[in-house]
Amino acid sequence: MKRNLRRYLKSKLFLKYIWSYLFILLLPLVFVTVFIYQSAAGNLREEIEQSHLNQLTQAESIVDGRMKELGDIASRIAYDDRLISYRVHDPFYSREAIDALDQYKSTSSIIGDVFLYFHHDDRIYSSQGLSSLDVFSEKYIFQNWSKDSLMGDLNDVSFPTMRPADRVIRGTYRQQSLLAYLVPITPNSPNPHATVMYLIDESELTGLIDSILGSYKGLAYIFDNHGQVLAANNHGETINGLDTGHLFSLDPGIHSVELGGKAHSVVSTKSDMNGWTYVTLMPSDQFFSSVLHIRSFIIMLFSIVVLAGIGIALLLARRQYHPISALVDFANSKSRNDRGTGDALLPGNELEHIRSALQEYSSRADLQEPYARNHLLLRLLQQGEDRELEPDLLEAFNIRFDRSQFFVIAMERGELADPSQDYQDWQTLASLLAEVDIPGLRASAYSVELPRRDQMALIVCFDPHPAMESFIHMSRIVDAVRSNILEAFDLNPIMGVGTGYSQAGQLNQSFIEACSALEFHTPSEKGGITFFEKLAPASEEAFWIPKNVLLKLSQSLKQGSHDVSAHMIGEAMTSLKEGSPSPLLSRCICFDILNTMLKTASELGIHHITQEIPTSSAFQSLDEFEGQLRKLASHICTQVQQETKHKESSLKDQMLGYIDQHFMDHSLSLESLADLFEISPSHFSRTFKENVGLNFTQYIWQKRMEEVKRLLMTTQEPLKEIIGRVGYADTPNFIRKFKKETGYTPGQFRKLNHPDGVLLGEMLQD
Known part of the structure; x- marks a missing residue:
C-alpha cells in the first residue's frame, strides 16, 4: 500500500487529480467560509461597536x-442666604456658612472639596472652614x-470652566x-460677584467610564471643547501629544x-451640553476579542475540513487513478520494449503513454488484421461450421x-499473359479481392x-435471382470476377x-469441390473456368457412383478433411444402395471407391495402410464396407494432418x-521469404506468429537489437x-x-555496459 502510494505521489497525473478534487472542494x-465569517464577524463586530458606543x-x-x-449646586449656593458675603x-454666622458648604459637598459623590470665593477677597471658604489665600496656596x-494664575482665574472667570487634571x-x-x-455666581451673569470651585478627583x-466599559482595558480620555485633556486613564500606557490631538480631531463614532x-x-462621542469629547482607545484584538475567537474557531474548523478534504481527495484520486495505473501496467507488460520499468513512471502523462500504447497496439492490430482475417476464412474453408x-x-x-447462397471459387495464377509481369500483381489482386461487391448480380x-503462394480462394455470397437458375447466376458471377x-x-x-450451398457452414464442401x-483442369489450356457440377455427366446407370463424388472424395482426403x-463416402454408398445392382457389380463399384481412396493415399505418399484396407468379408455387407471405408478415410486424413504439421x-x-x-540483410522481408519457401505471405505470417510468438517484424527487430547491443558492448565500432551492419539504414x-526500448x-x-565505456563515450558520439 505504501509502495503504491509513493508511486502514485510521483505521478503528475495523480497529483493533478488531487488538486482537481481539492479545487472542487x-x-x-472558501467562499462559504468567507461568507459565514464575514456575516458572523460583521454582525458581532457591529454589535460590539454599537454596544461600546452606547x-x-x-x-x-x-x-x-x-x-x-x-x-445646580453653584446656583443654589448663589441664592443661599447663609452664603451671602456679609454672613x-x-x-x-460663618459657622453656619461652613456647614452649608459641607451640606452642598455631600450632595454630589464626585466633589472632592468645594470652595467659595468672593471676588477680590483675601480669604476663601470651604467645608473645612475659612482660610486665607496664602494658607490655601500652601x-x-x-x-x-500657580498662585497668581489661581487668583486671576477665581476673579476673572465669567462662565463655568473645567481645568485639566493637575498633580496637587x-x-x-x-x-x-x-x-x-470653576463656576461663577450668579451663574450666567455678566458681572459675577463670586466663584464656586469644585476640586474633583480625576x-x-x-x-x-471604566465602570461602564467593564472588562475592556484601554485608554480613556475626556477632552474639553479646545482639545485639552481634562481627564485621562492610561492604565500605565502613554501616547504622544500628536496622537492625542489626532484622537480629539476624530468625528464621533468608531x-x-x-x-x-x-x-x-x-x-468617540461628543457632549451636546458642554462640547466635551469622550474617547476610549484600546488594541483592536482586545476590542474585537470575541470576533477573533470566532475567527480562530472558523479557521480551526476550516483546517479540519481541509484536512478531511485532502484525505477524501486522496481516496477519490486514487480510485480514479487506479484503473489508469492498471492500464499503464498492462501497456508496459505488453509493450515491445524490455526495459523493466518497474515502479518508475514513464516520462510524460500516463494518459499520453496509454494513448501511445493504444496507437501502437492499434498499428499492430491493423498490421495483423489481414493475416488474422485470412486465417479465419481459411479455417472456415477447411473445417466448415465452427463453434x-x-x-x-x-x-x-x-x-x-447475410446472403442465402454460398459457393467457393479456387484460383491459380497460371501462366502470365505478360512474361515480364511481376508476382506482385498477384498479391495486389489478393488485396483488391479482400472484399468485393457485385450489386448488379446481388x-x-x-x-x-x-x-501455396500462387493460389487463392474466393468465398462468394449471393441471393438467387427469381427469374434465373442458380447455376446460371453463379456462372455470371464467376464471369464478372474473371473479366x-x-x-x-x-x-x-x-x-x-x-x-452452391444454402449455409455458410457448408463452405468446406464447396471449397473441396x-x-x-x-x-481437374487441363494444364494445356490458357486459363479457363471449370465447374465442379460439369465435371462428370450423369451416368446412364443410376447405380454407378458419379465421378464428381469420387473427385470430391479424393480432394477431401488430400485436404485432410475427415468430415x-x-x-x-456416405453419399457414394447411398447412391449404390439406391441403384440395387447385382452383387458382382456392387463389389466392382465398391472396389472403384476403394481404389479411388488408395490411389489418393499413394499420391499423398501414404503407403503403410495395409491394415486399414477392408477385408474380403467386408464386401458381404455394404454397411460394414462403409464403416471400413470411413476408418480408412479417417486414417488417411490423420496422416495428412500429421504430415502437414510436420x-x-x-x-x-x-x-x-x-x-x-540473414537477419542483417536489409533486403530481408516477409514477401521475399514467402516467395523463397513458396507459400503465401498470409500463411507465412500466421505460421511464424503461431510458432514463434512474435510477428516477423518484431522478431527481426529483436534480433537486430540484440546484435547492436552485443557490438556496442564488445567493439569500438x-x-x-x-547500425548499417545489422541492415538498418535510417x-x-x-x-x-x-x-524508447x-x-x-x-x-x-x-x-x-562497455568495460571502457567512459572513454569510448567521449570519443564516440551518437
Missing part, C-alpha cells in the same frame, strides 16, 4: 449629568497652576490628580487607527454472410490466400468453381534458420557502422527506437 468551501454615550450622559448637578464674613500646591500636593505628603471646576470621571505600529480601535466462429469475430473483420465475395481480373491486371487465372475442379470425406514444423525450422543467418530513427541512447548504453 476548496473553492466552494456605553460611552451613557458615560458621557452621566458625566454631563454630574456637571449639570455641579452647576460668611460675620464671625457669628495647603493645595498645583503643579501647573495636599499638605506635605499627599498627592492627587485633581480637576478644578478618577471620579475616568472611573465612571475608528481604526495605527498607534505605535499597532492597530487600535477608537470610540468458435462467433458472429462478433466476423463483424470485427467486416465479414457478412453478390459479394471475400478472398482467402491459400498456403474484372483480366481488365485490371492482364492476368488469366485458372478457376475451379464449387457447388472447387479444388477438385481446379485440379467431407465421410460425407462423400511440414509446418520443418518449415518453421527452415525459416528461423534462414532468418537467423562507430554507431553508424554498427540511423536517427533507429536511435529513437533504441532509446532501453531508456538510453546507444552512446549511453555503451558507457554503462
